Amino acid sequence: MIDLAKGCVHEPDPPSAPDSVSATAVTVLARPVDPVGLGSWLAEFASSAQSADGFVESTTSVYADERLDLAIAVTFRDESLLNGWLDGPARAGVLRVGSARGFHRAATDLVLVDGEPTPPGVAVFRHTVTAGRVDEFIGAQRDLTAASTQFAGYEGTVVLPPGGSGEWTSLIRFRTERLLAAWLKSTERQDALSPLRSTLDEDFSTFTQTTPFGTTVRVEDGRTKLTPGWKSAMLVLLVLYPTVMLLSRFVGPILEGMGAGPWLTIWLSQVLSISLLQWVLMPFAVRRMRRWLDPVDGAGLGVTLRGVAIVGAGYVITLAIFATITRLQYWDYR
Template identity: 60%
Template structure:
């Protein structure tokens, strides 16, 4: 899953000098493994924060860049030129919870409506600034023709952010923003290890239907338990583990495999189906359910017909 770092800056006396230096920072990032893109925020409107984002393919690659000598050298040069960071770096990993008090949205801005969108974001910033705990809004333009704009909003605490997201003032301002979009905006989502995707949409929490989560867990759990019974069970028997201990150790192995390996693998391949918004349509729902049922059929057939995998009849 991609990871994004957002670095905030105080507004410089010379914006042109900052833009030139930001290009140097982006050029340094391009040489790092896993680099995806780097974007300077929209800063013509003084109500919006000044920031630079860098996206990498994985969180590990992002942290390698953040800890690297190349970035440190460019930042030192920026400080020498009077370009100072306004706060610590903010790291957002897609598929994981955003930091407390932070909301990140993607916007499919209509061609030719970019100025209207920026103005609408400025108006939203003016409204949100009246709420307790508001710390700032940064807007990043699309990195490429097929990408979406990104907006990041910061509040002091998660509770204060939720108050703004569900406020009447925000709801009244959203139609103007939506008029500049090809489709509705979406918030970054988080998917739990067991496949439940959580989104915050217009201040309301949306979650994967529980029946989808249950289907996915069963799809992964059944072959896991069958294979552990076939291959781990005999090992535990040979070392003399008592049944109560053997069962516990088997469950430890099962839970560990599902938590850190098997469920993340399955979730990554069913992400759209699990998403409470993208997976809401009937067509996506049916296609996903049919695919999961097909995996059921394959695993049931496999364990019913391949005697070598049948733990109740394995050789001693």
């Protein structure tokens, strides 16, 4: 456990699997009138999550300065496991105990799922802080917070020490997405960012968002970066080809047997294939190729070539399967 500027990190075993889509709940707390016992209650809060299935880590925000929110973030292996703990009796019990002691939630829990949009009005940033400059980084965050309070709709800033990723995380909340956008685009923010950047090894980045068809959108310092189109196309082809082949072999004959004409059979098959790709097959493939699709983490030559080799091997395997297994060749069953 690390204690830094009243921020704690708890790292249990085992960590989440690299290909899992982690989910984090950030609970923002009101400043207690009497902080006596706060540390022990935060430990109880973290303990209630540690005993739950899928727990990865919990992190308490830096809150020594009144301008920074008091919050605790809990990460689980996936969203369903996180929701199981959020709705479970263990967490409900520790919240009741906290309320009795004067520790209350200040806002609705914020749920952040890797690869999905953040809640409206919320922006999340990751920071790689230069060794020995943590105090300067926290000071820059305080100054940035002071500037943001001058804008309409500002609700708070959470600064979380590094967990398993090794990166600091800051989270800023505005009442609406429009008000948040006004702050992000403001000259006041740009002026306040210079001291913050000087404490970082590299420029900060936001959470990424990946579309169902394999395009990862990543915003860094207001600049939007996208997965190269050829990578998305390669992955779609890898998933689409076997899907169409199997639907043509097994679903097409059923539809034709029900009296559907070729024009309707093809249309219904396309509806089914697009639905499978949108909600089942592509999300599965994207999770396993997430780093390769990331326009920043996957930009290196080594990562790019490994991903191309994996997708290329998938092409070879699927082509070999449909070329050699006659039972799967739909043209023999017309």
